[in-house]
Amino acid sequence: MKLTIxxxxxxxxxxxxxxxxxxxxxxxxxxxxxxxxxxxxxDGNLASxxxxxxxxGFIDVSKSFVGKKPHTSYxxxxxxxxxxxxxxxxxxxxxxxxMK
Numbered sequence: 001m002k003l004t005i006x007x008x009x010x011x012x013x014x015x016x017x018x019x020x021x022x023x024x025x026x027x028x029x030x031x032x033x034x035x036x037x038x039x040x041x042x043d044g045n046l047a048s049x050x051x052x053x054x055x056x057g058f059i060d061v062s063k064s065f066v067g068k069k070p071h072t073s074y075x076x077x078x079x080x081x082x083x084x085x086x087x088x089x090x091x092x093x094x095x096x097x098x099m100k
Contacts, residue, residue, distance in 0.1 A: 006090065007086055007087070011053065014049065016039065017049050017052065019038075019039045020039065020046075020050065020053060021059075021076065023038055024080075028075065029062060029074065029075045030073060030074055031071060031073050031074075032047075032050075032072050032073075032074070035074065056080075056083075057079045058079060058080030058084070059080055060075055060077050
């Protein structure tokens with residue numbers, strides 16, 4: 001049986017990017033440290049994947065202050081929701097096609 005990968009988005013091939021998108025899909029916003037702890041990543045590893053997802057327009061950043069401390073949060077964009085949902089649907093279709 002031939003597998004089709006139509007509909008999969010290259011940006012989500014990395015397990016880390018898939019994890020970031022999954023976490024942001026179910027949370028309105030997450031801070032850098034929350035994402036780092038949730039996904040058990042180093043600062044540099046997380047930062048490079050966040051940068052790639054930002055460049056693609058799938059996530060965006062919100063900067064604010066909590067007291068006098070800067071606070072950076074990330075959230076999924078409308079384009080990110082659409083692309084991630086398409087990717088998940090393609091994955092679901094692939095799984096269903098293998099269960100027949």
